[in-house]
Amino acid sequence: MDSEFAIEFTRIFLACFYTFVAAFYIVRLSRKSTDGKNLVFSGEKYSATWWNHLLFRWFRVAIWAACLIRVFFPSFDQFLGVLQVLHHWPLIVLGNVLLIAGFVATVLVHKSMGHLWRSGIDPQGPSNLKTDSYFQFSRNPMFVSVALAQLGFFLAFPSVFSLICLLLGWAALHRQILAEEQHLSAHFRYQYQNYRKRVPRWL
Incomplete structure (x- = not known):
């Protein structure tokens, strides 16, 4: 395998991958609970959690759009600030693996x-x-998984654009974790305090 093949394969792979992810989340987030209640809570308008949700929505759209544009207009890469020093097939393949x-x-x-x-x-x-299953290893296994995928995207397409997505994405995840910890501490008190002592925030 050479870098040129990895770059062109990943160009198509990322467009297909994020199209699938977009469809998955559209279906997932449009679902209701068994009693018909909404399952999406953005928080009070202009609150930290509201901004986090808004940031993630815009970045999902921006990443999806960028990946689609790159398929039809490869020259678009120059506007995304490709980091050539990292644009080599071993890192690109690793990025695809982490993304999946x-x-x-x-x-x-x-x-x-x-x-x-x-x-x-x-x-x-x-x-x-919930403290069993994946939650016995991490208090935030969902966010660990998302952070891993965000790192994968940066390695699969190393650029100024994907680096900004990575850094802001990780910052938003951390802010959301702090907000959720505050909520769970108030909601479960001593039970959550004991859980925090046993299980790490990340890994």
Whole structure:
């Protein structure tokens, strides 16, 4: 394998991958709970969690659009600030692997949460604190998976654009974690305090 083949393969792969991810999240986020309630909670307008949700939505659209444009207009890369020093096939392949691994891990965590899954902070929930399955290794396995996929995107397409997405994405994840920790601490008190002592925030 050479870098040129990896670059062109990944150009098409990223467009297909993010089209699939977009479809997955459109279906997932449009679902209701079994009792018909909304499962998406952006938070109070202009709050930290509201900005996090808005940031993630815009970046998902921006990444998807950029990847689609790159397929039809390869010269568009020059506007995204490709980092040539990292644009070599071993890192590109590693990025693709991390991207897939992060998405698969995210889906698995989604599934393990079952009816407890929410996007954002449900003011009335959750009904119980989940500490088993993936949550016995990390308090935020979903965010670990997303962070892994974000790193994968940067390596698969190393550029100023993907670096900005990576840094702002990780910052938004951290801010969301802090907000959720505050909510769970108030909601479960001593149970969550004990859980925090046993299990790390990330890994």
